[in-house]
Amino acid sequence: MSTKSKSDLVILYHRQPYEEVVENGQTTFKENKSPNGIVPTLKGFCASADKGTWVAWKQVAPKQQSKFQRRVTIEDDYGDYDVVRLPLSADQVKSFYHVTSKEAFWPVLHSFPWLFSSENSNWDTFREVNRLFAEAACEEVSDDGLIWIHDYNLWLAPYYIRKIKPDTKIAFFHHTPFPSADIFNVLPWREEIVDSLLCTDLLGFHIPRYAENFCGVARALRGVDLADRLDVFPPLVSSGMALSEPTVTPYIEHKGRRIVIDSRPIGTNPPLIQDYLSRFDAGERVAEIRSEIGDLHLIISVGRVDYTKGAKETLEAFDRLLSRRPELTGKVKLMMVCAAAAQGMTIYRTAQREIERLVGSINGKYGTLGWTPIMLTMRPIPFEELVSYFRVADTCWITPVRDGLNLVAKEYIAAKEGSSGALVLSEFAGVAVELPQAILTNPYSANDMDAAIDCAIDMSVEERKERMKALYETVTTWDIRFWAQHVTGLFDELRGKKSTKATT
Ligand code: GDG
DSSP states (O other): OOOOSSEEEEEEOSSOSEEEEEETTEEEEEEOOSOOSSHHHHHHHHHHSSSEEEEEEEEOOGGGGGGOOOEEEEEETTEEEEEEEEEEOHHHHIIIIIIIIIIIIHHHHTTOGGGOOOTTOOHHHHHHHHHHHHHHHHHHEEEEEEEEEESGGGTTHHHHHHHHOTTSEEEEEOOSOOOOHHHHTTSTTHHHHHHHHTTOSEEEESSHHHHHHHHHHHHHHHOOEEOOOEEOOTTSOOSSSTTOOSEEOOEEEETTEEEEEEEOOOOOOHHHHHHHHHSTTHHHHHHHHHHHHTTSEEEEEEOOSOGGGOHHHHHHHHHHHHHHOGGGTTTEEEEEEOOOSSOSOHHHHHHHHHHHHHHHHHHHHHOBTTBOSEEEEOSOOOHHHHHHHHHHOSEEEEOOSSBSOOHHHHHHHHTTTTOOOEEEEETTBGGGGGOTTSEEEOTTOHHHHHHHHHHHHHOOHHHHHHHHHHHHHHHHHSSHHHHHHHHHHHHHHHTTOOOOOOOO
16 A cells, blocks of 8 residues: 555546445445446546545535545555545535436437526536535645546536646546537537637547537637647548548647647456456356247347437347347347436436336247247446356447447457457437447447347348457457557656656
């Protein structure tokens, strides 16, 4: 354990890496069960800094405030680091997270402006929570340290940090899409948000399209100077796809400061997935699942309950598939893993009910005594169970209508070492521009969705193997280690150091 009192890396991500569980008066920290693609990546970074600190929120009742333990030290497989928890009241959580982040920002970020609602937003609470994060970060960071902020919930944190510590290095990474100016500008607080993002030193996005959308917004609202664009780097497909972007702006100049613009998709961790497949009886579990499934063509679809993730579009396409091709009766099974990450929001309850209704209707319409077409689970399943299903599944069906990247697609591929499988993938998931060998589909078009699932089911074994080989090569080359090395290099440049080590 480092004896340094201040941290060289302070990560601001609103969720804690572990859930605090109190049983019989004993407090333990348990793996966060809700499906989330960000937490595992950040744990690795936090643990491998000389001294890393993670700042998150925790809802605390007024009478527990006095006993609340603000700082905890985590020791896990990744190493050790501190977690500083900001105690928020139930009202603050509702306003900051459920209302402003999820009802106002989320639909705009994912290009659903008609779902945008600011009626219940209390902007002052959003500011206040962001200010608390900024103050905590400034208390933790060392003089030459760096603060790395994650996602739109903390859009205003850079502004408050810059006010307290004008010289601290600030990096920000967007996990969601960043929409074009026409959509982003629906937000009534757009200028304040952009001004805050222009207080950073490094702004990271998954893909060049999102970075260019941000540059367009910054130019429109604040007339910033954009540097000449550069060609998009490999392996991203730079033209011809829904989210392609041929060139990227390397930096913005604004008020005498330079903001580096970076776009590199996060990778997944193939060795860890292989490890899961060989540990925890997963090897045996794979054999068990294979024998349960028998000759059925197994299609797997995984995604949080969220209108952006396309479960409804997948289920409607599956309904059409069984209606169009009666010869598939008893020959195909869809396994749908669809867990809710956030509870208590009407919009997610509605999405959940819609999924349950469609599954019930399809199973009732086409099922026979010996065959249920869809197996649905709405509770998170253990990761080793998930990757065992990935290993067996003939097809993975991922059709978000919008998605920042989508790690599930990469995890499915990573579980297929030396094996075959087909990936049906929405063109509107950021990851599509990395994976041209997938069967790309447009979830807004029923005909296109139908053609894509037909293609997956009818694809020859040779073609499945060939495409999977290319996809596997991409996912294992541009993996989380590569991303970590890239990001660490950028951090070192910001701090004026020579590039050192990978951090995860
Ligand atoms: C955001 C952006 C971006 C899912 N169900 C279960 C389970 N999962 C795991 C998956 C995967 C993760 O959750 C989901 O990652 P995604 O990338 O698909 O999506 P978001 O959580 O929405 O993440 C997204 C990401 O940030 C990273 O920047 O790609 O676009 O929205 O790892 O495996 N895990 C377990 N049980 C489940 O039932 N254990």
